[in-house]
Amino acid sequence: MAKYLLLKHYRGAPEAVNCEPMDQWTPEEISAHVKYMQDFAARLEETGEFVDAQALAPEGTFVRYDGEGRPPVTDGPFAETKDLIAGWMVIDVDSYERAVELAGELSAAPGAGGKPIHEWLELRPFLRHEPAVTE
Template sequence: MPRYLFLKHYRTGQTPHPNAADRWTPQEISDHMAFMDAMIEDLKANGQFVGAEALSPRGTFVRYGGEGKPPVTDGPFAETKDLIAGWMAVDVESEEEAYAKAAYLSSAPGYGGRPLYEWIEVRPFLSEADTPDLG
């Protein structure tokens, strides 16, 4: 089965998401997590769950600074728009099924209990069919 990665970003585009999690009540956070847990249990029951993790909002981009130099970082923190809030990996039958699962994931409840309808980045894992034959 093809494997796909779903990426949830802290915000997308140039403006913060209108349902930014820093405005949520403890109950709204609990409801959001219950939705995520239920989706994961459904994926497990269907043999489609690979893994998932929420990520801290703290993050820094790092790259090689040159011989004998410290690593180069993008400030003390990376731009919020660049950070990933969490990820989920699934094994599904088709790209269309991956899109349907991601669309459902985007409807998780947020501020005021309303569905987020946030953008979910869907990325296929690299497969042998995607790599050139070097032999």
């Protein structure tokens, strides 16, 4: 088994996603989208492939070490950016091919009008071995 992180990239540009921006969806469309993802996770729990998932708020902060003891803090990301990480899911599957299959299925979550949004998902394998340190 190998663990993969699925990063849900919400792209606000309608041409990048087959839907209206999420802030224009009806409450019923948002509920259908969330239910699709919950049903997907429940099905993967049954097969033992689900590890964890979480939605992320659109606001956030960037922090970086400045070498002076107090890291600078910058607002962002912002909901109006074209690419926002909306959440993530961790899966534990037998193969890369299975991870791709599941990512493609999750990408078809419904959006406005019930149409699949074709959301971009970033598929990242977990590091299996500690990096070797050479002197």
